[in-house]
Amino acid sequence: MRRDIDLGPLHRLLDLVGTAGAALLLETLIDDMKSTQTGLDKAWSGPDYTQLRAHSHTLIALAGTVGDSDLQTIAQQLNTAANAEDKEQIAVMRLIADQKTADLIAALTRLHLDAGA
Amino acid sequence: MGRHPASRDIARSNILLIEDLPSLQLVYKSVLMAAGHGVRVASTATEGMALFLESSPDVVLLDLVLPDRDGLDVMHDMLALHPDTAVIVITANGSVNKAVEAMRAGAHEFLVKPFDEQRFLGAVENAASDRIARRGPSPQIAKIAPPTQASTSGAFIGSSEAMTRIHSKIRSVARSMATVFITGESGTGKELCALAVHDNSNRAAGPFIALNCGAIPQDLLESEVFGHMKGSFTGAISDKPGAAAAADGGTLFLDEICEMAPALQTKLLRFLQTSTVQPVGATRPRKVNVRIVCATNVDPLDAVRRGQFREDLYYRLYVVPIHMPPLRERGEDVIEIAETALARFAEEEGRNFDGLAHDVRAMFRRHPWPGNVRQLLNVIRNVVVLNDGGIVTKAMLPGDLAQGETALLLPNSAASLETSLDALVGKTMAEIEQIVIEATLACHGGSVPKAARVLDISPSTLYRKIEGWAKI
Numbered sequence: 108m109r110r111d112i113d114l115g116p117l118h119r120l121l122d123l124v125g126t127a128g129a130a131l132l133l134e135t136l137i138d139d140m141k142s143t144q145t146g147l148d149k150a151w152s153g154p155d156y157t158q159l160r161a162h163s164h165t166l167i168a169l170a171g172t173v174g175d176s177d178l179q180t181i182a183q184q185l186n187t188a189a190n191a192e193d194k195e196q197i198a199v200m201r202l203i204a205d206q207k208t209a210d211l212i213a214a215l216t217r218l219h220l221d222a223g224a
Numbered sequence: 225m226g227r228h229p230a231s232r233d234i235a236r237s238n239i240l241l242i243e244d245l246p247s248l249q250l251v252y253k254s255v256l257m258a259a260g261h262g263v264r265v266a267s268t269a270t271e272g273m274a275l276f277l278e279s280s281p282d283v284v285l286l287d288l289v290l291p292d293r294d295g296l297d298v299m300h301d302m303l304a305l306h307p308d309t310a311v312i313v314i315t316a317n318g319s320v321n322k323a324v325e326a327m328r329a330g331a332h333e334f335l336v337k338p339f340d341e342q343r344f345l346g347a348v349e350n351a352a353s354d355r356i357a358r359r360g361p362s363p364q365i366a367k368i369a370p371p372t373q374a375s376t377s378g379a380f381i382g383s384s385e386a387m388t389r390i391h392s393k394i395r396s397v398a399r400s401m402a403t404v405f406i407t408g409e410s411g412t413g414k415e416l417c418a419l420a421v422h423d424n425s426n427r428a429a430g431p432f433i434a435l436n437c438g439a440i441p442q443d444l445l446e447s448e449v450f451g452h453m454k455g456s457f458t459g460a461i462s463d464k465p466g467a468a469a470a471a472d473g474g475t476l477f478l479d480e481i482c483e484m485a486p487a488l489q490t491k492l493l494r495f496l497q498t499s500t501v502q503p504v505g506a507t508r509p510r511k512v513n514v515r516i517v518c519a520t521n522v523d524p525l526d527a528v529r530r531g532q533f534r535e536d537l538y539y540r541l542y543v544v545p546i547h548m549p550p551l552r553e554r555g556e557d558v559i560e561i562a563e564t565a566l567a568r569f570a571e572e573e574g575r576n577f578d579g580l581a582h583d584v585r586a587m588f589r590r591h592p593w594p595g596n597v598r599q600l601l602n603v604i605r606n607v608v609v610l611n612d613g614g615i616v617t618k619a620m621l622p623g624d625l626a627q628g629e630t631a632l633l634l635p636n637s638a639a640s641l642e643t644s645l646d647a648l649v650g651k652t653m654a655e656i657e658q659i660v661i662e663a664t665l666a667c668h669g670g671s672v673p674k675a676a677r678v679l680d681i682s683p684s685t686l687y688r689k690i691e692g693w694a695k696i
Contacts (some may be wrong), residue, residue, distance in 0.1 A: 119341075124254045132254075137246040164289055165245060170337015172251060188227060 112214050116174035125224070133219040137212055139169055144208045147185075152203055159189035159197060166204065178207040205219065225677075237352035239279035241265045242272035242298070242313070244291050251339060252285065259345055261352075263543050276302055281309065283332075283351045288315045288322055293633035303330045310351035310401075326400050345509070346499045350401070354515055365518070380416055381564050382557030386549040390417070397544045398424035400442055405541050406519040408548030410671040411596030414519040416480060419550055421517055422475040430474030435467045438480035438673045438683040442661040445488055449493070451503035468501045472512040481518040481541070483525040489534045494652040495664055496540050516541065549594040551600060558588050558600065565601050566616065569608040584616055595670045622641060658693060661686065 118137075121129040143165050150158035168180035181204045188196035244267050245250045245584055254262045264279055266272035269290045276284065284302060288295035299311050310332040312460055315322055326334055333347045380387075398421050406414045415434060422432045440448050451466025468476055478484075484492065495501060496516065500509035520527075527533035547664055551558055562580060570577045580588070593599055603625060611620045648656050662678065668674040672690070676683040 116339075120251055123258055124250070127256065128250075132247065132250050135250055139245055139247040161289060167249060168245065168337040168339070168668070172248065 112148070112175050112211060113196060114174050114178065114214065114218070116172065117218075118173075121218075130222050132223065133215055136169065136173065137215050137219065140212050140215065141164070142176070143169065144205065144212075146203070147201060151197070154194065154197065155190055156192050160186060163189050163204075166208070173211070175207070175211050176206065180213055181207055237261045237262045237309065237348070237650045238279060239283045239285060240279060240347065241274065241277055241285045242267075242269065242290065242295075242559055243285070243287045244268065244289075245287075248339070250288075255341055255344060256348065261348065267291075269295070269298045276309075276478045277305070280306060283348055284309055284311045285348070286311055287327065296322070296329060297648075298345060299326060300329060305328045305414060312347050312351055313585060314513070324539060324543060330400055330402075334505060335509065339684075343497050346497075349511075352515055357526065362371050380413065380420060381561050382554055383555045383560070384549075384554045387557060390546060390548070393544075393546055394420050394424055397546075397570060398437050399423065400544075401515055403515075403548060404542050405543065405570045406517065406526065406546045407524065408519075408521065409523045409550050409596055410668075411598030412519070412548035413597055414548055417546060418475070418477040418519060419478075420519040422503050422515075422653050423476075425475070425515065426476050427515060428580075431471050432475050432477065433467045433471040434477040434479060436479045438483035438676075439687045440684060441552060444465075445485065446491065447504050449488070450491065450501045451506075453503055453505035455505065464503070466503055467512065468495060468514060469512055471514045472515075475515045475517055477517040478516065480520055480673055480683075482522050482524055482533050484521045484533075486532075486534070489537050493537045493540060496537075521673070551596045554558065556589075557586055558591075558593070561597060561600060562588055562604055564609065565604040569605055570613070573608050575608055575611070577611075578613070578615045581615050581616055585620065587618065587625075594666075598670060658689075661689060665696075 109181055121132065124132050126167055143162050143223050146158060146162040147166070149155075150162055165187035167179055167186060170176075170178035181200060185197065185200040185204050241249065241252055241256070241259050243252060246267075247603065248269070249265050253263050253265055258596050266275050266608045269292050272284075272286070275281075281369070286295050286299060290298070295313060299313065302309055302311060307330075311326075311330070312324040313331045313334045315326075315336060316336060324334075332431075333350045335344060335347055350563060380391075394417065403673070404418070404421050408414050408415050418434070419432060426628055435448060437445065447464065449467050449551070451464050451469055454463050477491075483689075496507070499513065500511050502509040504609050524533060524542060525537055528538045530534050551561075559580070566577050566580070588600075595602070603622060605618055606622050648659070651659070661675070664675045664677070664678055665672070672686050676686045
């Protein structure tokens with residue numbers, strides 16, 4: 108089931124950049140989210156802890172910037188687990204993060220479509 | 225979202241943004257441009273260094289995690305080339321230690337992701353004003369700031385290795401905006417150290433406001449720090465700016481910081497993050513440009529562990545620690561300070577002294593000085609006031625000290641209490657209270673907060689009592 112995400116901070120940023128800038132910002136955010144998701148998948152297959160740390164760090168920043176506090180919290184827990192190289196915890200947190208990232212990408216895509224891009 | 229209200233004064237700052245994530249680049253750039261700043265953007269460390277050399281920016285916003293190089297190394301290179309550049313490092317939660325490391329290495333400020341517009345613009349604008357201040361001060365102002373060695377205060381006299389290290393640290397840290405956290409036993413000269421940081425900084429011409437967080441009743445502390453508006457509470461008969469606003473353009477020294485109530489710690493943290501103050505009863509916050517120096521005579525990390533001091537505030541404040549050594553660890557400084565004080569007090573009192581006798585010097589070197597420099601100064605003052613002049617001999621020293629006991633140097637010495645309760649019989653309750661309080665203070669090296677804890681009264685009550693005795 109898709110979760111409700113309060114994207115208040117993102118809407119304030121979209122207002123700031125204006126209509127033309129909004130489409131570009133949404134596209135860029137979606138691209139960055141997808142790259143991060145792919146990066147985490149790839150890092151987990153190693154596992155490559157350095158990359159897991161780097162991508163979870165990026166996920167914290169992206170989720171927080173748009174206002175997705177659920178994903179931000181999970182990304183912080185994933186980052187802590189990656190720093191501790193706690194494989195078991197990473198496995199759990201990565202799955203949750205992956206689902207929540209997918210939800211956020213879907214929400215951003217809907218916004219992008221609504222913006223008429 | 226409108227233009228940031230505080231941005232007008234320093235609009236068009238030249239900013240270099242180094243961030244590898246395209247979406248965050250776009251967000252930061254948009255917010256900065258909307259606030260009137262000029263922004264150049266780089267995605268890698270290499271690209272960032274090239275733009276840095278080309279444009280000599282006022283402020284650099286630097287992500288610590290970059291694809292081709294560690295952000296800290298980039299900052300080192302930039303500051304080596306242009307030490308006056310204000311570098312703001314950006315990092316995510318979980319890497320606060322790295323941000324603290326960056327502050328120690330000379331960063332102006334650190335921002336923790338995720339993005340918070342108010343905090344972000346506040347940090348940039350503070351950095352830009354500070355950069356202007358660094359470029360701007362006239363040579364005259366630079367001359368006014370004395371080197372730390374020039375200070376004539378007891379705590380800053382001395383050429384021991386420990387003090388040489390402190391002078392050197394003060395000189396290196398003074399010009400940065402980094403928060404300085406001074407620790408040390410009571411009487412070691414923490415406030416003088418704070419003053420030396422201020423005097424050696426580019427803010428020397430600005431105000432230096434000192435506030436003792438342990439001396440002010442907790443319910444008044446918020447008003448003392450952040451100010452209040454007329455009528456905001458009973459007794460607020462006029463507007464009061466508060467210490468934070470009074471220190472605008474200068475340094476705010478918060479002594480005994482670990483004594484601050486938890487609720488006010490939250491407000492202080494907010495103030496540090498946003499650089500804005502909102503006086504009690506005011507409807508709008510006001511932006512201020514203040515450098516914070518704080519001090520405590522307890523172990524701040526221990527206060528964090530005991531839950532008395534917020535961990536996030538600790539990390540925000542504990543950027544450049546300076547530990548003031550106790551007098552007993554300063555070797556020959558004790559003699560140097562004693563002789564300087566003797567000459568100064570003698571001049572003030574119109575007496576003529578010829579220095580310290582050999583056995584007095586030897587005794588001073590052996591003595592543990594639990595009250596540190598303050599205690600030594602009290603001993604010398606006592607000698608000067610009660611004697612006419614000549615060489616200072618053991619016989620001129622206060623009795624307790626000459627007998628090799630811990631010097632209390634207070635009226636109605638509490639030493640006699642150890643022998644018998646008889647000493648108290650015949651005294652008034654007020655006199656007994658004073659004797660007990662003075663003895664407790666002496667047992668804790670003169671620390672009011674520690675003595676207050678043992679006596680189970682508030683430090684402010686204790687300060688009031690001490691002040692009351694001084695007036696008698």
